[in-house]
Amino acid sequence: MIVLENVSKTFAVKQGKIDALKNVSLEVKKGEIFGVIGYSGAGKSTLIRCVNLLEKPTEGTVTVNGLKLTELSPGKLRESRRKIGMIFQGFNLLKTATVYDNIAIPLRLTGLSKKQVDERVSKYLNIVGLAEKQHSYPSELSGGQKQRVAIARALSHEPEVLLSDEATSALDPDTTEAILDLLLKINRELGITILLITHEMHVIQRICDKVAVMENGRVIEEGKTAQIFSAPQQETTRKFVNSLFSHKIPENVFDHLKETGHVFTLSFFGISSEQPALALVSKNFDIFPNILSGSITQLKEEPFGQLLVHLQGEDEEIKKAVDFLKKQGVHVEGVSEHDFTNQ
Known part of the structure; x- marks a missing residue:
């Protein structure tokens, strides 16, 4: 479903350059929840942004559902991104728009009819449990509710892949549990493949089938979650496991x-x-x-x-x-x- 082959990303800065990713290869199979964990500066955010080419890799290829995104024209890339949903730590909601419009506006821009937009907004607000909040504004919602709106917005494009960029980092423990349960529900009931990044081992423990550990722009350890927990090979991995x-x-x-x-x-x-x-x-x-x-x-x-x-x-x-x-x-x-x- 998602294949990264020898992906590297270098940023030019005043002091020279920063190698954010160094020859990273990963494969996420259809239907999996795959977690990437690492400390700040490990390269996690750059990695996930390379999956939908919000950041274009300096080297390597990115393939999603059989399409090599790194070889697509700008028009084809925009079209393919509709099948890749993304949720962020900061929610990224329009403050002056209602919950309904936060989901509906991006759908209208893709050319859907009013009836189709209404149907999708209703469907996915029901899935995330916020049907009664469609006329509310973001300022009237809790952090967990805002994240649910962001998830509904991502799902409304009916993607095959959902990317989660530290989606629970700004939430309290109880709300985090509720959002993780929602991601599990989405994976199981809708069959959507999920790739998430986090610095919290608890997130990996709760919902991930597989995990990759990053350090200094490289994947230093990868495998099934149970395998990584039971026999971590790298010192960084041990620290994450022991944090529980x-x-x-x-x-x-x-x-x-x-x-x-x-x-x-x-x-x-x-x-x-x-x-x-x-x-x-x-x-x-x-x-x-x-x-x-x-x-x-x-x-x-x-x-x-x-x-x-x-x-x-x-x-x-x-x-x-x-x-x-x-x-x-x-x-x-x-x-x-x-x-x-x-x-």
């Missing part, structure tokens, strides 16, 4: 624990989260497990959990216990004092 959990213990306590064993992070998801693996460790090996902290959260389709445990015992028995846990589908990673000082 709190595994801090006092330095003096950690020093004491090291004297009698080792501290590990145990990550598990899916069916392995339902198995009493840690209980079996104490039964099968000369080991005394001590759970220091832990939590279970729900990914889009399955549970994901993480425990910080101290395994007390001899090194040989601890090694056997760790091997056993891995065979049970638990991702085991040793913890050092450095890990606590950087969380």
